[in-house]
Amino acid sequence: MVKTNTFDLAVQDGKFLVKHKGILFFESSLTESDIDFFYFNAGWFELLTAQSLLKKYPEDKIYLSVRFPYLSNQIFDKNEVDILINDSGKLVFIECKSGEVKSEHIDRIKNRKDTFGGLISKSILVTRFPLETNVNTHLSKNMVEKCKEYGIEYKTLYELSK
Template identity: 40%
Template structure:
């Protein structure tokens, strides 16, 4: 009776989970063998629980070259009648060297490596190709050892809310000082929904109708706009309109697969922030976005850094996007924490490109030439 030839995928574990997961997903094996250490056993089991395939765990001493080689020989012997693929991306350097030393001995084993741009290199044939597998948001967070509580996709919003930033931009353009005087003052006052400035501008939120009436005065004219849609007050005072404007910019980017807004994650003891303004899915990479019309408290940078560190994993990139120009102190703080920065106003004033083009060029340079595994 013929025994079915199985596809056995062996993967070294250590470092980031995503290239290990993508390697498994790309190969579609029958059995996954995780070569791990005592310290990375839990990491291996996490990945194993997500891929939902038959799994095996081989524990090695990461500092004992002979122990690693002995365990690998046993593995190769056990599965020598089957098709074997071997992902060298994870693990320690010693583990990778021990495995690769068998490249010429075990010719039936395909040795692969996945680089920082998710190119899969077949080390037997010296060929490469771009991985086609992608990761959804929920799986991405699980691979980082976290779970999301909630998030919203842009298509879930009514058009009035999604395009609320257009009305706000009109008001800001008419009288920026009066607009920010009204909204900035009310944002810092709980349960106050009406305000009139000395110049005669006013903000009036009707709770029953769930609509906001804004009347602005400048030197020569007045303007009145009524924003009549659900959560209008919250969208204005908490600058959600700006988050939606930035989301609309990202929706034009050729690398954007999905946009998640207001991503809520469980509180972590290492962070006092548990909401991420935007998470942009690029299929295999993720961008965490903090949206602020301007940075009023530099401590917000620390909060953003912590939430990316705790929930984004080593492979996530982060960026602070503001409306107003960013001062040198904030830029330096962001650089120290590997956070990219971008100001819509500065890009508009200083670049020969459109604002969205300037943002995309900067991100493509950073995302696809850095972020090593």
């Protein structure tokens, strides 16, 4: 898969292997699609977020990677939410971002809530780092303001886990 001077990432015999300077550092027996989701598409962050949510919500009310298909085309998904919670009939949409948060991410969060959740639903953006501490301070202020305007609650995984 990937090879650098010190690290070698490979899938061999159905296992994901990470070697450091030729010595096995990590081995995982997930399927190839699960490896892609978990390690390279921040699935690990979504699972940690879901684990934190178990403190407040029962396990059977928390759904991961919920996909909303187009009604006219069942092959493609219209939208996807990282975590969906059924809180006594009120939907809570959780979007997890372990990296940079962009303006279009905030727009999608709002549109998803408006389209699928209605007036009594809510959206929460969970980030790895505080939204206010983005590398670009001007952009950070815009993201915070946009979340407030759209009624999107935001917090870090650390804050959520308290």
